[in-house]
Amino acid sequence: MRSRPPPAAFGAPPGRRVPSILVSTAVPRSDSRSWSRTFDDLAGGWAQRQLWGHLGWQDIKQRYRRSVLGPIWITISMAVTAIALGILYAGLFGNDLAVQLPYILVGFIVWGFISGCILEGADVFIANEGLIKHLPSPLTVHVYRLIWRQTLLFAHNMIVYAVMLVVFPQPLTWTVLAALPAFALLMANGSWVALLLGVVTTRFRDLTPITQSIVQLMFFLTPIVWIYEDLVNSPNTAIAERARLAEFNPFLHFVEIIRRPLLGEDQHLRHWIVVLVITVVGWSLTLFVMRRYRSRVSYWV
């Protein structure tokens, strides 16, 4: 007895038969560039979540295979980095370790997710060339796998956050729950960034190293090791003025919407608005690019 096959992810959906098959004798235009195919790709990728769910886990286990501690190494290396940098910058800026360390730790964890989505996104289709050329799966399968893998890494790092809460208790209230929608927004943005960058870098390979340089630069421009509020409220007006320029950095808003609830700080509406606007604009742009170039990716890889 055959079980019922899932709906085919390929081919036009029922009711969208192209009439020109029977009528026209001229060479018909390819119908690859359609909105329905674009959304089929997104939905078809989602339908294969058993596949990318499994692969995402496999990627994590793979990285630490044959090591005794396995994926716990993710947690350990994050803890070591955050503690070392926390002590270093607490000393350099003359801050209290109980303030600097939680700030750096949460900033680092969030930045790890953001940079992971961008850096791996710039390589997502190139790295999966073999699969793309041999198996007809929606492009989004590779992107969902990437986001899922980064989410698992994030979850491993949150163990360090939990331990930190014990050592340096934060003034948490129910507002900590805002971190959940904030992370959902991070995932939504990671998805379009990976999809868009993936398509563009497959065509223009030079963009991969450019992306790497930009991400590295943005790490320093984004308040992760330096505390934004301290500089904005600095008695030195010149410094305060310059620090305000950081508002133009979109990454600041992404980090703030999740770091503030996790550290029990007051939240600002403007960060959420900026992130929401970027989400909508980014996805719209990505959908347009997908509609036009989705079917070209298998030719380009």
Added chain:
Amino acid sequence: MNVSTVPAPEGSRPVSITTKDACVDFPIFDAKSRSLKKTVMGLVGGNIASSSKVPIIEALHDITLHLEHGARVALVGHNGAGKTTLLRLLAGIYEPTRGIAEISGRVAPIFDLGVGMDPEISGLDNIMIRGLFLGMTRKQMEARVDDIAEFTELGDFLRMPLRTYSTGMRVRLALGVVTSIDPEILLLDEGIGAVDAAFLEKSKQRLGDLVERSGLLVFASHSDEFLRELCDTAIWMEHGRVKQQGDLEEVLRAYKGHP
């Protein structure tokens, strides 16, 4: 054929592949034109048509085909005639640059036995992943795992990482998985060999069963014997075009008689 007794799932159209004047053109980006710099400068500098144009390889021209449920099609042609590209077009991997290709049905392309296999994980894990890649669900694969294990005769080796396997053992594992699935459209590329004679006999049987279960088969091979066993019609590809299509024996005769 047992597949014809299975009612088609509601709401889905019968298995078929239709192409109309489908063309596949590959842009070949050499280092020069693949960089952003050139494109940007090209935009700024205006039209330099001859130097800014990307060379294109026309891999398939004007492919017009209609394959329906029950088709058993052999694909013959010289190396580079476009067999693999045609299979990828039929799989939906390449959407035609001009023309139309409509594929309805779940496609299981078996072009390369190794793709999707991970040397660091165990044979059992690889069975699961390969099955998921071919469009099966986790439950379906769990139900088939014992059958696959028995077929591969690998025994306890299935718990070892794939990198410890010999080439022949890998082929056994891959064949075990790909012949266990229930495809609606089965696309096979040549190169399913490299196993010992006794095992080959056994896998032929399984391959035959797989083909019977599948709704539609396209099989590219250079082995007439294999083609005669599995197919009844044929397509002869030459220089990216369909040179002849029709009855298997007829096409084979023309193809062999062709210098």
